[in-house]
Ligand SMILES: Cc1ncc(C[n+]2csc(CCOP(=O)(O)OP(=O)(O)O)c2C)c(N)n1
């Protein structure tokens with residue numbers, strides 16, 4: 001089963017490396033990992049898709065939390081969320097097939113963003129399933145090149161902002177400690 | 179006032195309470211060393227950086243405070259790696275400071291440049307690269323806080339040479355605000371109620387006590403829980419000492435070389451209360467058959483340890499002391515008398531097989547030597563060990579009474595840990611006495627630190643259990659590889675002469691009747707002393723749970739039938 005996790009991380013050098021190193025170290029297999037900017041310049045957002053049993057996904061979440069640069073982790077699996085993948089697909093087409101490709105693309109609310117003598121590039125955005133279907137339809141024509149961003153995801157509705165570590169019902173009070 | 183990065187470093191260390199550091203200088207860390215004399219910090223010159231990391235670790239485990247190791251860039255830093263990994267596996271708070279090449283040369287393969295933050299990424303709790311003097315104060319403050327708080331661990335600061343020299347305004351950060359780091363404190367009331375109910379309903383409860391209790395200073399709370407509800411206490415190897423071995427409720431060490439009565443208790447318990455331990459495979463044996471009759475409560479500060487190896491019924495994520503303090507008022511007194519009686523039967527049966535119960539036959543058994551060291555020193559000294567058979571016998575026969583008394587490399591099993599960690603531990607109390615119970619193989623890995631011991635006149639007594647073998651590996655070969663002793667016979671040097679070359683008093687012991695006087699000699703001679711115990715070569719540690727076997731499928735020490743007691747007759751055991 002696929003799990004989609006969101007990690008908000010500090011936008012600092014080496015943080016992506018820490019996350020990647022964690023996955024390798026803990027033997028977690030990831031389907032896709034997407035990193036991008038957020039509304040706050042000091043925070044980056046990662047969308048991580050892992051294929052695993054529930055237990056393993058909770059391990060991924062707990063281990064991500066252990067990274068000092070990881071601020072928040074949300075498991076979007078089984079939550080109302082919007083998730084999108086973007087693909088650029090270069091298809092080999094005879095000029096007389098262009099209309100057919102354009103048609104297919106538009107059924108999937110995609111579009112042709114580049115036309116050359118023998119090729120077109122189709123751009124499409126949607127859930128991974130949807131993109132998968134378009135890819136299957138285009139395949140017989142001959143896909144020359146393809147790139148996909150991997151999922152980015154966001155919870156629907158009002159929920160947003162940073163929660164606390166699971167199991168943390170209070171924060172260590174540094175002044176008290178010293 | 180402007181101060182150099184180096185000055186800011188030492189100033190911050192002093193403010194963290196550091197008065198001793200362990201390390202070796204070199205090019206990239208020289209500006210820092212140059213400033214050291216102006217601060218009340220004693221530098222212990224080690225003979226290898228691995229030794230420095232183990233000393234910092236030993237110091238940390240003996241005190242609960244952060245230990246500090248310092249090394250230069252490149253090979254100095256990479257030599258720390260084994261020590262850092264050892265500290266990581268055992269959640270020991272150390273801060274390692276390494277020199278790094280000038281910041282604008284990073285990435286260019288300058289002399290002695292190594293990507294140390296890259297190398298240590300998976301074996302540190304966190305690490306930092308400091309390229310500006312202005313970053314030093316904040317970084318050091320965060321490093322110490324991260325190292326000692328929550329589940330402790332090693333933190334490394336890679337410190338560029340130019341940042342050591344550069345001047346910056348010194349502002350000591352009074353507060354730390356790490357957006358992504360908030361160690362948990364305490365679980366909710368409902369979960370505590372649940373736990374209390376499970377404990378009150380249980381007929382055969384058992385506590386598994388781990389090192390987390392030491393880290394959280396919760397030995398007293400553990401004692402109250404165990405005594406109030408009459409719950410026997412099994413310990414992980416790192417947990418040894420957190421509950422006094424002399425208490426009748428103590429079942430000693432669990433796991434691969436745990437006492438039979440302890441492992442039988444685990445397999446037959448109806449409730450397991452796991453405190454600050456992580457169900458390591460050396461502790462559980464085969465997971466599928468582990469503690470099959472028990473409901474499990476797991477109190478642990480690291481959420482990533484919950485359900486990692488063993489799925490539990492009630493996880494309580496939080497600091498142990500805080501959690502137990504809230505749990506204790508909910509616990510009602512109980513007797514569990516049938517359960518205690520069953521365990522006593524098992525214990526008596528084990529007693530019969532115990533090598534210390536066998537008639538003396540003049541031979542020198544490691545277990546006996548360690549038993550005698552324990553008799554002589556009891557709870558007066560700190561003990562550290564190497565890794566191997568002697569380590570397991572130490573765990574079994576050095577019956578630790580205090581939380582920070584028994585120091586050993588559990589998770590990593592790092593040979594060579596004994597002597598340097600012992601020196602480090604001695605610095606926790608320079609009036610005290612440390613015993614390093616070492617193997618001949620382990621000792622030789624960090625033997626060079628003998629000269630550190632004499633230079634510092636550390637009161638460290640090195641007792642080598644010299645069996646002329648990499649004994650534990652030999653035991654595995656004997657049990658599981660048809661006694662093909664490949665790569666395990668070990669022709670050691672004359673350790674007494676090695677000691678003598680360092681100006682360290684030493685004795686060789688070959689007979690049982692010489693043991694006591696040798697221990698006496700070591701204890702009455704100030705400073706480092708070495709004892710070379712020529713023990714029985716082909717002895718085996720019992721009981722033993724073979725890897726992959728259930729915890730109650732132990733190879734037991736055979737009950738002697740003749741006067742000539744042969745402790746390693748596996749054929750008989752298997753039958
Ligand atoms: C650094 C390191 N290398 C190898 C091992 C594997 N190993 C585990 S126990 C052992 C033998 C230890 O021999 P010794 O120190 O003489 O102790 P003994 O078992 O004989 O008491 C070895 C080689 C290890 N644990 N650590």
Ligand SMILES: [Mg+2]
Pocket residue numbers: 566617618619643644645646647648649
């Ligand atoms: Mg040996």
